Amino acid sequence: MAALSFPPMRVCCGGGAATHNSSSNNNNLLGNHALDAAHIRRAAELADGSAGFTSPHPNFGCVIASKTGKVAGEGFLYAQGTKPAEVLAVDAAGDFSRRATAYLNMEPGDCHGDHSAVSALVQAGIERVVIGLRHPLQHLRGNAIRALRSQGLQVDVLGEDLNSKIIEEARKSCLLVNAPLICRAASQIPFSVLKYAMTLDGKIAASSGHAAWISSRTSRNRVFELRGRSDAVIVGGNTVRRDNPRLTARHGGGHMPMRIVMSQTLDLPEEAHLWDTSDVSTIVATQRGARRHFQKVLASKGIEVVEFDILNPREVMEYFHNRGYLSLLWECGGTLAAAAISSGVIHKVFAFVAPKIIGGKNAPSPVGELGMVEMTQAFDLIDVCYEQVGPDMLVSGFLQPIPDVTPVIPSVDETFEIDPTVTPYESRIISFYKTWDPYGAFSNFSPHQIKMPDDNGDYATWLSVEHYYQAQKFVGVDDPVAQDCVENIKSAKSPEEAARIGRSMQRKHPDLVRSDWEGVKIEVMYRALKCKFSIYPHLNAMLLSTAGSVLVEASPHDLFWGGGRDGEGLNYLGRLLMQLRSEFLGESPTSG
Ligand SMILES: NC(=O)C1=CN([C@@H]2O[C@H](COP(=O)(O)OP(=O)(O)OC[C@H]3O[C@@H](n4cnc5c(N)ncnc54)[C@H](OP(=O)(O)O)[C@@H]3O)[C@@H](O)[C@H]2O)C=CC1
Numbered sequence: 001m002a003a004l005s006f007p008p009m010r011v012c013c014g015g016g017a018a019t020h021n022s023s024s025n026n027n028n029l030l031g032n033h034a035l036d037a038a039h040i041r042r043a044a045e046l047a048d049g050s051a052g053f054t055s056p057h058p059n060f061g062c063v064i065a066s067k068t069g070k071v072a073g074e075g076f077l078y079a080q081g082t083k084p085a086e087v088l089a090v091d092a093a094g095d096f097s098r099r100a101t102a103y104l105n106m107e108p109g110d111c112h113g114d115h116s117a118v119s120a121l122v123q124a125g126i127e128r129v130v131i132g133l134r135h136p137l138q139h140l141r142g143n144a145i146r147a148l149r150s151q152g153l154q155v156d157v158l159g160e161d162l163n164s165k166i167i168e169e170a171r172k173s174c175l176l177v178n179a180p181l182i183c184r185a186a187s188q189i190p191f192s193v194l195k196y197a198m199t200l201d202g203k204i205a206a207s208s209g210h211a212a213w214i215s216s217r218t219s220r221n222r223v224f225e226l227r228g229r230s231d232a233v234i235v236g237g238n239t240v241r242r243d244n245p246r247l248t249a250r251h252g253g254g255h256m257p258m259r260i261v262m263s264q265t266l267d268l269p270e271e272a273h274l275w276d277t278s279d280v281s282t283i284v285a286t287q288r289g290a291r292r293h294f295q296k297v298l299a300s301k302g303i304e305v306v307e308f309d310i311l312n313p314r315e316v317m318e319y320f321h322n323r324g325y326l327s328l329l330w331e332c333g334g335t336l337a338a339a340a341i342s343s344g345v346i347h348k349v350f351a352f353v354a355p356k357i358i359g360g361k362n363a364p365s366p367v368g369e370l371g372m373v374e375m376t377q378a379f380d381l382i383d384v385c386y387e388q389v390g391p392d393m394l395v396s397g398f399l400q401p402i403p404d405v406t407p408v409i410p411s412v413d414e415t416f417e418i419d420p421t422v423t424p425y426e427s428r429i430i431s432f433y434k435t436w437d438p439y440g441a442f443s444n445f446s447p448h449q450i451k452m453p454d455d456n457g458d459y460a461t462w463l464s465v466e467h468y469y470q471a472q473k474f475v476g477v478d479d480p481v482a483q484d485c486v487e488n489i490k491s492a493k494s495p496e497e498a499a500r501i502g503r504s505m506q507r508k509h510p511d512l513v514r515s516d517w518e519g520v521k522i523e524v525m526y527r528a529l530k531c532k533f534s535i536y537p538h539l540n541a542m543l544l545s546t547a548g549s550v551l552v553e554a555s556p557h558d559l560f561w562g563g564g565r566d567g568e569g570l571n572y573l574g575r576l577l578m579q580l581r582s583e584f585l586g587e588s589p590t591s592g
């Protein structure tokens with residue numbers, strides 16, 4: 001696997017000689033490259049705008065710049081299933097989009113089948129598009145670039161059509177902002193960050209095991225942000241026994257990561273903060289057969305227990321990759337940290353160093369035994385940053401280079417050209433879950449608005465099927481709190497937020513859920529899906545194109561709408577889609 005390795009320290013902004021260009025034009029080109037690079041870096045910066053607020057997703061930012069180079073509009077993707085960055089940016093730029101250049105940190109995903117990002121750029125009259133990176137996911141790679149070029153737009157991809165030192169630096173900012181997605185595409189595991197707080201003498205706890213606190217409050221607040229940027233936080237069994245941690249993100253209203261405990265023995269306390277799942281769930285990963293009776297105790301508290309034949313960090317990471325996770329934060333002690341580093345699953349390290357000395361021959365250190373005997377064997381961190389946080393020093397850097405997927409992963413079309421027997425989309429079972437998956441548009445989180453009638457026959461617009469479905473739980477309940485809840489769900493910025501509000505209200509206030517909900521929820525979902533797949537022709541076509549295949553919502557934790565982890569789920573979403581498909585096929589003029 002080709003890998004990009006970056007020089008130490010932060011991105012530097014120096015210029016550089018442009019290649020491929022005649023010397024007479026060099027000065028001009030350098031100026032153009034500097035402008036292109038600056039706008040691309042801004043697009044990458046924008047792309048990071050939702051970090052900590054929404055669950056990790058591919059990060060897209062877009063800058064529209066006029067002929068003179070002035071910024072006319074900007075946008076970024078807020079959450080999975082919200083308006084694409086490109087649509088927001090051209091909306092913001094208005095008429096200034098005409099003949100302007102659009103800067104995108106990454107090729108649009110357009111995973112919803114409607115090419116909304118591409119259409120927005122074309123319809124707005126954009127003349128040139130500069131793209132930082134091709135999309136790393138195979139089924140999306142190259143599609144938008146081809147579509148834009150076929151519409152007559154000039155598309156310049158960094159590293160392909162534009163080459164110079166300054167362009168390479170700008171490209172690097174695009175790699176960094178989507179490091180989780182790139183790792184996912186290249187190595188089939190989520191992006192993992194190891195974070196720890198240590199004293200100046202390299203201890204993560206006193207020899208008694210007491211560790212609260214090493215780093216300052218300012219640093220710990222920073223950790224909440226890191227948690228908010230992650231799909232889940234992981235610790236080992238010993239940290240649960242010793243610290244009884246909560247592992248929540250408490251920086252105010254941001255995204256809450258799941259909590260994962262890795263424990264071989266399952267010798268864990270019966271009472272622990274992590275077993276309180278009122279705000280967020282916990283998953284315990286353990287060795288197959290470990291303490292079955294305790295597994296039942298955990299299950300009775302609503303904790304999901306996942307058994308592994310071999311409980312090691314790599315197997316666990318592969319498993320969470322399959323569950324769609326992009327980014328994980330390891331907050332374990334040195335024992336599990338060493339196992340994770342040895343298995344090659346840690347990509348980045350955040351070390352908070354506090355100006356304290358605790359001493360202690362047996363006090364634990366951040367990384368246990370790695371089997372190295374000479375300093376020459378040590379791992380050198382790449383792209384190291386130093387930052388003062390309150391009284392502490394935060395040292396961060398990459399343990400592994402971000403993989404360069406450019407030459408490695410062919411697009412779907414290229415794969416077909418290389419080997420026509422490979423048909424990546426064809427399968428008797430089509431699974432969908434995250435909106436960026438090949439059939440992600442089937443997800444209720446896809447950003448397709450629907451118009452649904454209320455009890456009086458008045459039509460209202462809902463941002464997604466998920467918004468509508470969650471709100472229906474509380475519709476018609478004679479209580480102002482329930483009515484507020486409907487409004488809050490309706491105005492939620494993303495389907496994920498709508499789901500979070502709906503589920504948490506249902507859990508905390510079951511009395512506010514309409515009494516007939518269990519009897520009507522399938523019908524509610526059916527009506528919403530019927531609207532979605534009737535009003536969007538490309539979605540209808542996508543659904544019909546799956547004729548003959550079984551559709552499964554690959555949600556591992558929703559055993560009603562999803563297929564479950566081992567196929568134990570009822571897959572009602574898949575069933576309703578198949579039912580709709582057959583109804584649409586029955587209505588189609590070509591059907592016999
Ligand atoms: N300052 C800081 O940033 C932090 C400090 N700490 C401190 O560190 C100390 C705990 O450190 P440590 O014992 O290293 O805790 P860990 O969090 O590393 O837990 C180790 C445990 O992880 C579980 N485990 C599961 N799979 C594996 C595997 N493949 N390899 C290794 N372990 C596995 C085992 O649990 P089981 O025994 O249940 O099978 C093992 O005992 C405490 O004093 C705590 O306060 C902890 C985290 C951060």
Ligand SMILES: Nc1c(N[C@@H]2O[C@H](COP(=O)(O)O)[C@@H](O)[C@H]2O)[nH]c(=O)[nH]c1=O
Pocket residue numbers: 196197211212213214215219220223235239243244245246247248331332352
């Ligand atoms: N001691 C220590 C940390 N310890 C980590 O934080 C966890 C406690 O999280 P919570 O219960 O949510 O506050 C604990 O189990 C361990 O993983 N972290 C830090 O930033 N600084 C510190 O000094």
